[in-house]
Amino acid sequence: MTVLVFLDPAFADGRIVDAGKPALMATDQGATRGDGIFESMLAVDGKPRKIHRHLDRLASSAQSLELTIPEPEVWQRAIATALAAFADDGGGGAAGGGGGGAAGGAEAVVKLVVTRGVEGSSAPTAWVQVSLPPEAGRLQRENGIDVLLLDRGYDSTVAERAPWLLLGAKTLSYAVNMAALRHAHSNGADDVIFTSSDGRVLEGPTSSVLLAHAEGEGGTRVRRLITPALDSGILPGTSQSALFGAAKAAGWELGYGPLVPEDLFDADAVWLISSIRLLAPVNHIDGREIGTSDVRAALTAELNELIAAT
Ligand SMILES: Cc1ncc(COP(=O)(O)O)c(C=O)c1O
Structure with missing residues (x-):
């Protein structure tokens, strides 16, 4: 169970896409060069933990790579959209949410990704992915x-x-x-x-x-x-x-x-x-x-x- 929400200026709260279908251009520099940044944070019972620390570190990684990335409020709205869709898909319940670990409650992984975008364009590609945590970690x-x-x-x-x-x-x-x-x-x-x-x-x-x-x-x-x-x-x-x-x-x-x-x-x-x-x-x-x-x-x-x- 994976939810994907792209940050897209035409959609204030992010654009949900079908995670089972292709969503990225093959010429995206994230794919062709690994040129981009990411964050992985835990959400417990639908609430992201340490979100400000993660958004701050994303901004600092972006500065190191000279990448212009969406503002924190834009990320926060897309994260809320993705977590709500994940819960609607059944990911928010104790049974589907990875069980109660050290954090207690149903856990989900919230990944933020930004790439340098498609070759020849100056617009970064940015998205939020929500999925279940791997069992091995628990x-x-x-x-x-x-x-x-x-x-x-x-x-x-x-x-x-x-x-x-x-x-x-x-x-x-x-x-x-x-x-x-x-x-x-x-x-x-x-x-x-x-x-x-x-x-x-x-x-x-x-x-x-x-x-x-x-x-x-x-x-x-x-x-x-x-x-x-x-x-x-x-x-x-x-x-x-x-x-x-x-x-x-x-x-x-x-x-x-x-x-x-x-x-x-x-x-x-x-x-x-x-x-x-x-x-x-x-x-x-x-x-x-x-x-x-x-x-x-x-x-x-x-x-x-x-x-x-x-
Ligand atoms: C290389 C590296 N160091 C440290 C960490 C731990 O960072 P955090 O506690 O923010 O997850 C990570 C997390 O993925 C990492 O990839």
Whole structure:
């Protein structure tokens, strides 16, 4: 079940198209060059989560690619149209909506896509897609994941030196990220943590990396949440930043890298966090267990509560 709504100046609330029929020109530069940007956000019970963070990051990706994109209000109307059509198709009910995950309620994936448009035209192509979340993500939230460290081949200062690599933008060019995931799968792992050529921990192909330390007990308990430095050529995660806000209010200490793989192995827990799968606890990295299953489960439950409240 997929709903597609194109942003079209002739339709104030967006133009619904049949997702089973061709809707894109074969000469669209999103298809021919991967030249475009996207966002993926979770909707729970028909309401998009963190919508402003996603629209802000879409605008920042657009700026990196020098793309002119529709205004936030236009996106919001098209998103509302798409979610209403999805609910009408039966996607809003608990049975069809992916079940109650860490977010609670019926879940849907809302994807915003903008391409540079058809070759020879200066008008971008923009649309909203709503679909059910993949079942695999829900299982990984619950059971955790095994991860491989893979070298991304760039050093951690390249983003500033070579902005044309678009490392902090969420571009449509995700073939490399998908290849890294296939590599992990063919080697018996579920996911990947990229490292830089100078040995820093970066991000997953579709997620941010988090680690936690928890020391002491009761009133003397200190809990620290750390993520790689945001200027190391990674995508600033909307989930990481929302969780950091909630964790700070709940008394967690927060930190930003540089991090090296040893920091991951020394942590009490490591997660890959992203908007759709949410918090996926990492059981093993390169075959080595991270912390203990009890501590991982307790910290994951604590952070899941904070996420649900964001
Ligand atoms: C490369 C990369 N890093 C991090 C993230 C996490 O971002 P968010 O929490 O906004 O979903 C994503 C999400 O898809 C991603 O593709």
